[in-house]
Amino acid sequence: MKILVTGATGTVGREIVQQLAEGGHHVRALSRNPGRAKLPAGVEAVAGDLTAPETFAAALSGVEALHLINFGGDDCAPLQTGEQIVALARQAGVRRITVLLGGSPTPLDAAVAAGGIDGTFLQPVEFMANHLEWAASIRSEGVVREPFCDRLSAVVHEADIAAVAVAALTQEGHAGKTYTLTGPEVLSVRQKIEALAAAAGREIRLVELTEQQARERWAAAGFPPEAIEFFVEIYGNTPEIGYTVDPTVERVTGRPARTFAQWAREHAAAFAA
Known part of the structure; x- marks a missing residue:
């Protein structure tokens, strides 16, 4: 089966490419810089x-x-070329499309839903891979600085997101579905740090930032005001979908979703002193 993967060098895209290749499929990986895609x-x-x-x-x-x-x-x-992409896919005879959703609806989502091709929408909650953002401060100082440290998340492994995508791309029975994708447990920031400390074999301290300190940090990092407001809302008032375990990964793939502790062990070297 010949499959085209866009976003092929991203966190989830790389996993999709790897799993499809391991499954014996002919994979085309789209990149703006294919020579550097590795x-x-x-x-x-x-x-x-x-x-x-x-x-x-x-x-x-x-x-x-x-x-x-x-x-x-x-x-x-948000991508504005959804109608053109779906039209080209339809002309080429594409039979199935998966879409990795973001935080809000986009023109692409609507185009796929109305495009006459079997479409499956993937809505993951927080990625486990996002916690690599803590790696530099943990390596250099043994510290994580975060706001809203009591917030809860059913954080999901990027390989599980990819596994559901692979199933929808290669198997029947997923057309028209929107899959909420979570891990198997709900964790606080403190519990995630405990898992990372255990995996890396070192102490990691948590320094809780105030909302204002977090806003200043995000602004200094170059985030626009609308992004900062989104961060404050999503972290300070996480919607229920973000901290509710959903069994979709196991139902679709036939095996339990990976835990954060497993992800931490897989990436322990990134957090080592």
Whole structure:
């Protein structure tokens, strides 16, 4: 089966590419810089940009399934070319599409839903991989600085997101579904740090930031005001979907979702002194 994966060098995209390749599928991986993609052996790297669908129209030739992300460019702005992408996919004979959803609806989501191709939407909660953002301060100081430290999250392993995507791309029975994807447990910031400390074999201190300190840090990092307001809302008032365990990963893949402790062990070297 020939499958095109967009966002192939991203956190989830790389996992999808790896799992499809291991499953024996012919994988095309779309990247704006394919020469730097560093993809698994046998994967066909192709150039293209989701904000300019004509740049990858030829890469859809012979493709039966397509994985899409709903943003384009380095600024992660919502993709505005959904109708063109779906039209090209339909012309090429694509039979299945998966879409990795973001925080709010985009034109791509609507285009896939109305496009006449079997579509599956993947809505993960917080990625476990996001915690690599703590690695530098843990390595250098043994410290994590975060606001809203009592917030809860059913954080999900990126490999589990990919496994559900692979199932939807390669199997029947997923058309029209929107899958909420979580891990198997609900954790606080403190519990995550305990798991990282156990995996890395070192003490890690937590320094809780005030909301104002967090706002100043995000502003200094270059985030625009609307992004900062989103962070304050999502971390300070996490919606119920973000801290409620959903069994979809196990139901779709046939095995339990990976725990944060497992993710921590897999990435222990990133947090070592």
